[in-house]
Amino acid sequence: MIRIQSLSLPNLVGLLLAALLALGLIRWFGNQTLKADQHAAQVRRAVISAQALAEGVEGLLDQDQGEHLADWITPWLQKPELEQVRILRLSGAQLLYDNRETASLPRRLNKDEKDFFDQANRLKSARQSNIDEGLKRKDEIEISVLPHQLQVCAPLVREDKVVGCVWARLNTVPANPWLSTLQVVFYALVAALLFGLLHGLLGQPKSAGKAWKPFGLASALLLVLVGVFVVLNQAALNSQRQKASDSVHQTYQSEYDQFVQGVAQLGLALDPPAENRWDVDSVLRPIGTLDAQGHLVSPELSSGLSFRNLVLCFVAGWLILIFVGLGYAQRLVRTLRENREAYLFVSPAILAMLVLVFFPFLFGVLLSFTDSTIYNTDKAPSEIWIGLQNFKEILFDFDIMTRTSDGMVINFDNFYWTLGVTIAWTVINVFFGVTTGLILALILNTKNFAFKRIYRVFLILPWAIPNYITALIWKGMFHRQFGVINQVIQMFGGEPVAWFDGVFSSFMTGVMTNSWLSFPFMMVMCLGGLQAISSDMYEAARLDGASRWQQFRFITLPSLKIVLIPAIIISVVWTFNMFNIIFLVSAGEPGGATEILITKAYRIAFEQYRYGYAAAYSMVIFFILLVYGYFQVKVSKATEAHV
Amino acid sequence: MSGELSKKAHLGLHLFMLVFTFLATYPVFWVFAIAFSGKQTLLLADVNENPTFLDRLRAVFPWPEHPSFQSFIDVLSDQPFARWMLNSLIVAGLTTVVSVFLACTAAYAFSRFKFPGQRAGLMAFMVSQMFPGTLMMVPLYIIVVKYLGLGNTWWGLVLVYTTTAIPFCVWMLKGYFDTISIEIEESAILDGASRAAIFFQIVLPLAKPAIAVTALFAFMTGWNEFILASIFMEQETLYTAPVGLRFFVGKYSQLWGYFAAGSILVSIPVVVMFMFTQKFLVSGLTSGGIKG
């Protein structure tokens, strides 16, 4: 018997919290799986029914123009879960059958039934584009989930073309809410207990050192608890799944029997399907566990709780235990309390950033692990989850050089080529921007220098005028025939240059434009920074006989550092992601050689519609900059407080 | 560097500055030339066949053939451009005030307090600039318009521009605050002054040059932004000037004369704002508060 006392208060609280979280998570995952299983079974049953009905209706329409439609459908209506059945023929928007309709049928659809018509039309074009593309990409049977109801819309096909649809609405058994009343009471009690314990815990003075032994004990307990719970949970899940799977077979078999009976009763020349066409997925591929009569031919796939999820649950709980048990929680609360003033000063700005920057960022992170494209925007991230595959595709593509008939050619689409271009782009631009800005600021800061104000106002203009037009003017200046630059070259007897045809010259057009656009910003920042330097220092230096260079090297530059470092970091980040200039000036010419990472990401997202891949590209950009920022800050010690 | 330079050196510097300023403003002259040309083409140097040196010189000289004010008149009468300029002023002005204020408080804390999470916090500001924004348009729209309900208001734009401007402002100001001597503050604390009083009465006045620079920067962030402004707003009377300018760029025809004229109008407030901040950038500003 383990004595509670040997756990110590923090570990006890930690263990409780951790168990609460881990078990709750497992329960939640379990419930999700259960719900998914039940839902899948319900969908399969609905699809089987709709497909069986559609197959019969197709035959009927072929043979007698649908005279016996009502007779054929009547047995179907006996199903208790069936709410409504409608049959539509697309040509003329004819409603052929509706068990709720009192007016005479067939009739043209009413205006408020447009959605129904559009749905059938969607099935038609889905089938057509799947055939055209030779892919199974679009849903050929539509299932929509309503609260406690399911709607299926299955196509009526004639000569490989969708001519109408069978639509059915079925009631579904509501899934169990994952918290039963008993559980709520239990969780509430535990929470109350925890609150009391936490209260006592946080009031405690800080204990000296970390208590490893009780922590180890608590961890072991947590592991055992989780293990027991998982075994129980799995057993429950398995029995539920068996039930769900049985219900599918039963539905299929009864549909089959009914089909055969119906044919006999109405004396139709219809054969029951020779293969499984009813138990299908959303693109009408047989799921493959049933044969034509609905007998199980291969075992159903068992999913259950994945090992990964279990580990995740345990680790989440364990982290809580570490946090509370090892005293981190206590420390956190104390720090918050002690530095109230500082946090108060910082929080408004941080809050604004959190809302507008970090939420979209998290969205981007999520997206980068999926295969999201324009074709699956309606799917949940879990359905299109592909893990690290996007990153692999980006980072492990070393196909930089391709051998062609003309010898080795650089593959401009390769990530590493673009990365190289981006780095060169950033370094050169920032270098030009900073040196120009710094030199100008120094000159304009010279004592008694006349017309400073005028120079300054003129030099601010490249920043002041909207860069959309100035960038295009730069592009125009590089024009082969009408460009000012080529005119000047020709004035002095040179040959005109086709700036955008060569990789290097095309790259330089962007660099010149961007450096021109960015130096005024640097100049103003340096001017601001120079004001922090007291003239007494120069006075003193001069008395010591320091030369001009020495004054610059040992007084100006170190003092400017405080402004320059953030300005450099921020302009590296901006230039790295400078989208407009490349897009407007060189547009990646020739052949995408002068694209940078961000323009590539843009093309992937908005020209190739691969959102997940583009998000992964952005994440890679982000990490490159993060690594740069980390080292830059470390080297320059810019984050340190003054005191 | 201060210190007296010889007359000759001054002359040399002026020569350099004249040449540089000319080169740097040359593309801007073209904007003016196009704006005053009364035409809509962006074609710069058009020469005859077999041009002489002088023909080419004329072609590269940014001067319209028939100077006219027509583009300016059209820009102002064709659309409520003045109204849009006013809207821009309001949005950029609010952005400046909000971001400078928030950045000052945050930067002060980063500079004067030592607290856990300080480095991480500063880094977080910088990191926020690293994720490419081009792809984040739709998430931003969802947050600002759908969840915060700030679509079609100036506050939505101010919020977005502020978060764009804040990180750099915080870094810049934190650096500057670091140079301000702490002794005055310490003696003020001894005299019983509150933190808020010290911040507003001692620190902020000393940091004027940096505040002026960050204000200019924040202003520019809100001033020239086009895409979010056109996506958030649902009334033409609420458009900002950059949105109005883009009307001149159509799918098939681009009215560069109007665009250039509008661009000049749009940059006037920036120049005025810069002239105003200039007085804080006067060389040789020495004050006892600056640490030696």
Place this chain on the structure above:
Amino acid sequence: MNWTRLSLFFCLVGSLFAQDKLVVWHAYRGAERIAFEKLVDQYNQTQPAITVSTLAVPYDALADKITAAVPRGKGPDVFIFAQDRLGGWVESGQTVEPLDFFLEDETRESFLPVTLQAMTYKDSVYGLPFNYKMIVMIYNKKLIQKPPTTSTELVTVAQQLTKPDAGQFGLAYSFNDFFYHAALMNAFGGGVFSQSKPSLNSKPNIEALNYLMKWFRQDKILPEDPSVALITSLFNEGKAAMVFSGPWFLGEIESGIDYGLAPLPYIEEAKSPMKPWVTVEGMFITAPSKHKEEAYAFIQYATSKTGAGLMAREAFQLPANAAIYQEKDIAENPTLSVFRKQLDASVAMPNLAEMTMMWSPATTAMNTLCRGTDTPQEAMDAAQAKLVEAIGKLRKAQ
């Protein structure tokens, strides 16, 4: 309080409830905008049920604004846009509403067939065509009395007027831009997609490019590096006798130039006239709109003889409505009638979502071809490979 006042009050309250609002987004400015607002005013006066209001959005932002706002239910009821983004919007869902259900045969037949085809994506109609744009032949009347109608005539006339040393050319057009080149490509029966599969290097496409290269290299009737700026300047200086360009070009012609319009010539080698790509501006109803029927009534009015006619007369749009061309003033208009004639020999520019991926490889191919580094076959093979790769990555069986 007397009765008149009371009834007036009820009228006001009644009208407050009755007056639903229908919002339309467009990217018009200048004359087009004034004409469109007039059209909307007229419509508001014809019926009391709903008030249509407009919002002008810069063209550069309109597509992004639609993509961001409409699927979130924050967009307008109707918007006006060209067909090039249609496929993307249909595929991403929740943006444009299919109109087949509303569309009666009578309405369907009231439009010029090519324009309605541009509004059709995978057999469903998503918008009503409003106006169209495409390239025709624009010639300098001083240099050419009778515009050529066949390729032989064209080459003969052009060669007479070409003096490369004097920078003078018989024919000038942006042949290195795939949009302009499409006219030749379609004449040879080519296309960029066939059955939604890429077909950049198909046989007719190569033939078309070989033919273009004959004009460029053998006949030498075309200028090098034909940017839009160059062509405008050549034509305005009387150094280009003929250009192939669209209605947007007419605004750039200087007042001193006496120009005429004619349909693009018949290419004897292809046994077909040149068939340019048509871009069609359509009026689309958004999927989340709460007033779809009212919106349809409005777009039907706007694209009718009355609505589109107003846009043609006051803003020089080329209406997609067929009946307008029967009216005397339109039928006799020399500009409109030429475009109308050209429309009979034209192809709607594909509206597939994947079209956006086509431009970049096609542009690269045209550039390498014009620089002479690649043959048509090599250039198009490379472009095709890139396009197939990009599409393959996008269209994965789910």
